Amino acid sequence: MxxxxxxxxxxxxxxxxxxxxxxxxxxxxxxxxxxxxxxxxxxxxxxxxxxxxxxxxxxxxxxxxxxxxxxxxxxxxxxxxxxxxxxxxxxxxxxxxxxxxxxxxxxxxxxxxxxxxxxxxxxxxxxxxxxxxxxxxxxxxxxxxPKLPAIEGLENFAGKAFHSARWDDSAVVDGARVGVIGCGSTGIQLVNALSSRSERVVHFQRSPQWIMPVPQFAYTQEQKAAFRADPSLIEAIRNDPIYWSNIYRFTDGITDANSPQIREIQEICQQYLEEKVKDPELRAKLTPNYPAACKRLIYSWEYYDCVQRPAVAVETGGIARIEAQGVRMKDGTFHPLDVIVLATGFxxxxxxxxxxxxxxxxxxxxxxxxxxxxxxxxxxxxxxxxxxxxxxxxxxxxxxxxxxxxxxxxxxxxxxxxxxxxxxxxxxxxxxxxxxxxxxxxxxxxxxxxxxxxxxxxxxxxxxxxxxxxxxxxxxxxxxxxxxxxxxxxxx
Structure with a gap:
């Protein structure tokens, strides 16, 4: 041709x-x-x-x-x-x-x-x-x-291993043992979704993230019909003063690492973590050692609930290598896995x-x-x-x-x-x-x-x-x- x-x-x-x-x-x-x-x-x-x-x-x-x-x-x-x-x-x-x-x-x-x-x-x-x-x-x-991590032995894994942006539809995650490597928005969302589907989820976190609580709710059919009939209702949501005040607070705050807005964001995230995660050992694992918003802030309404489900484990130790049947940590701990998802960014x-x-x-x-x-x-x-x-x-x-x-x-x-x-x-x-x-x-x-x-x-x-x-x-x-x-x- x-x-x-x-x-x-x-x-x-x-x-x-x-x-x-x-x-x-x-x-x-x-x-x-x-x-x-x-x-x-x-x-x-x-x-x-x-x-x-x-x-x-x-x-x-x-x-x-x-x-x-x-x-x-x-x-x-x-x-x-x-x-x-x-x-x-x-x-x-x-x-x-x-x-x-x-x-x-x-x-x-x-x-x-x-x-x-x-x-x-x-x-x-x-x-x-x-x-x-x-x-x-x-x-x-x-x-x-996609950015792939330099982890020894990745090519030797006997199960399915792939980047989150190259999802493998042949990978079975329901009822399987899944490792999620990475703790950005993608890693957080994956753990949320898999926590109720997989037999076991291991969330490998090089460093935990500060999480900002946000609301999530469904729009009803009646609300959608109202939006169709009157687009000004959508404009009202787009121009919501509370949403935009949060945008201005955040964007003004990030310009100065010592700003009162950043301190407020830190306090909100800290309080959310302490209120939602009662187990002191898990809370310690999920507590970052850097100020909020230093990395891209994570917005989630459910991660702290999902990560506390019995099927989920949080691993903060260093990965030594990937073996045919799972992940070996530097302290010798071994996590047997069927699927590894690399939520390692771009x-x-x-x-x-x-x-x-x-x-x-x-x-x-x-x-x-x-x-x-x-x-x-x-x-x-x-x-x-x-x-x-x-x-x-x-x-x-x-x-x-x-x-x-x-x-x-x-x-x-x-x-x-x-x-x-x-x-x-x-x-x-x-x-x-x-x-x-x-x-x-x-x-x-x-x-x-x-x-x-x-x-x-x-x-x-x-x-x-x-x-x-x-x-x-x-x-x-x-x-x-x-x-x-x-x-x-x-x-x-």
Whole structure:
């Protein structure tokens, strides 16, 4: 079969058909742009909600807040939505807004290079397809390259062993002995789900997590009918002052490791642990030795109940090796297991990589991202004209609701590209001076955040600097409200 070719340069090429890629596709149609494609490496859209299918998968942002502002969903089953329902929501939104024909599935980007003479990006896929586009939007996401632990003997395990984002449907977990390695949101949710299904669950925790109590409840059919009839009821939930006061409290608190908000969060988490876990030995195992929110805070309404079920054991010792029949600890303890699930997270600094991206003067993105991934105000890169990122480096991933972040970033991008769409310029990029000033200020602020308070986490870049947005929610909203003209240069 002949390779697909695009005969004429596109206006836009979007990389990734997850949440932010779908957003970009819909927004482009809203601008009247039809000359674009979305390249998706998998055979189905959905991003993280396609890759992750593990038992208990639930978003930790309330369902009505984790929705596009232009596609409210009256059908959410609960206050926090399951991964399966979120995936279905994104597929429906893409279909409803007519962007499915613009998506090219099984099209992983291999190379993306800027042609300075023509002011065009040349993009090739691993399958050999070629495209040219004036503008590229990298919507590849953050948490999509699974991180596997370096544990001796993993390859010798006789049962099923796999990463949580590569769920093995042939693995039998009901009535089985299951080990869950990892204590982030995924590990917590897995233990919750398996605690009532498996014969035995061993939760291997290198370090326990602080858990923030949250409510979970189902929406009734009557409530859903009311949402359908009156969308303002959904807006009222999205604009709930209590929810947003918590967002502001948290995001203001993380900017200062010694803030009163952080102390309040610590007290809430500590009290929740002490109230729910009465056994002093188990409570000691579940008590972190670092301040709350230093790692990504866990939101759960049931973990402390589930972890106290008779079928669940918490193991905080070091793993020596994995043997054919289970896990051997450094103290000699042996846990016989049938299944091992690696809830060990992702390589959060990959973004668009392993695709090779080359900007002006032949400079590679890998070179620009040494020693750390970075982007000007989390969206643009000097030396890479007409290249924009959604939920890219230094975005407030883990700080605020991701859809809200992406929508605000899109509004920022739309303003930047308006002169290009009007034919007034051929390219735009931030100045190196503006980006250097931003990054200097960001690093200085990041060191003072709770993420820099001394614990290890996926927030930290290779030099130990927190890689996320270090200021509060309002600062991000203000920054995305309008680009600063002096920070950008347009080419004719």
């Amino acid at each position: 002949a390779k697909q070719q695009t005969p004429a340069p596109l206006r836009f090429l979007v990389i990734g058909a997850g949440m932010s890629g779908i957003l970009a596709a819909i927004k482009l149609r809203g601008l009247g742009v039809e000359e674009y494609v979305v390249l998706e490496k998998a055979g189905m859209l959905g991003g993280t909600w396609r890759d992750n299918r593990y038992p208990g998968l639930t978003c930790d942002t309330p369902s009505h807040a984790y929705s596009f502002s232009f596609a409210l969903n009256p059908e959410w089953d609960g206050y926090y939505a399951t991964g399966a329902q979120i995936g279905a929501y994104f597929r429906k939104v893409a279909d409803d807004f007519g962007v499915m024909p613009f998506i090219r599935f099984n099209s992983e980007v291999a190379d993306c290079a800027f042609d300075e003479e023509r002011a065009l990006w040349s993009v090739t896929t691993t399958g050999g397809d070629s495209y040219e586009a004036q503008m590229v939007i990298a919507a590849s996401g953050v948490l999509h390259h 390589n959060a600094d990959s973004f668009i990589r392993p695709a090779q991206v080359t900007g002006r003067g032949g400079r590679s993105l890998d070179d620009f991202w040494s020693p750390r991934p970075t982007a000007h105000r989390s969206v643009t890169l000097p030396g890479f004209p007409n290249f924009f990122m959604l939920n890219g480096p230094t975005s407030p991933v883990g700080n605020f609701p991701l859809i809200d972040i992406a929508e605000r970033q899109w509004d920022y991008i739309a303003q930047l590209v308006a002169p290009l769409l009007a034919g007034e310029a051929s390219a735009v990029e931030p100045t190196r001076e503006a980006h250097a000033a931003y990054e200097e200020a960001r690093i200085a602020a990041a060191k003072k955040t709770i993420f820099g308070a001394g614990c290890s986490s996926w927030y930290l870049d290779p030099t130990g600097i927190p890689a996320t947005w270090p200021w509060g929610y309002q600062a991000f909203a203000d920054a995305m409200s309008a680009p600063v003209p002096a920070e950008f240069v347009y080419s004719k």
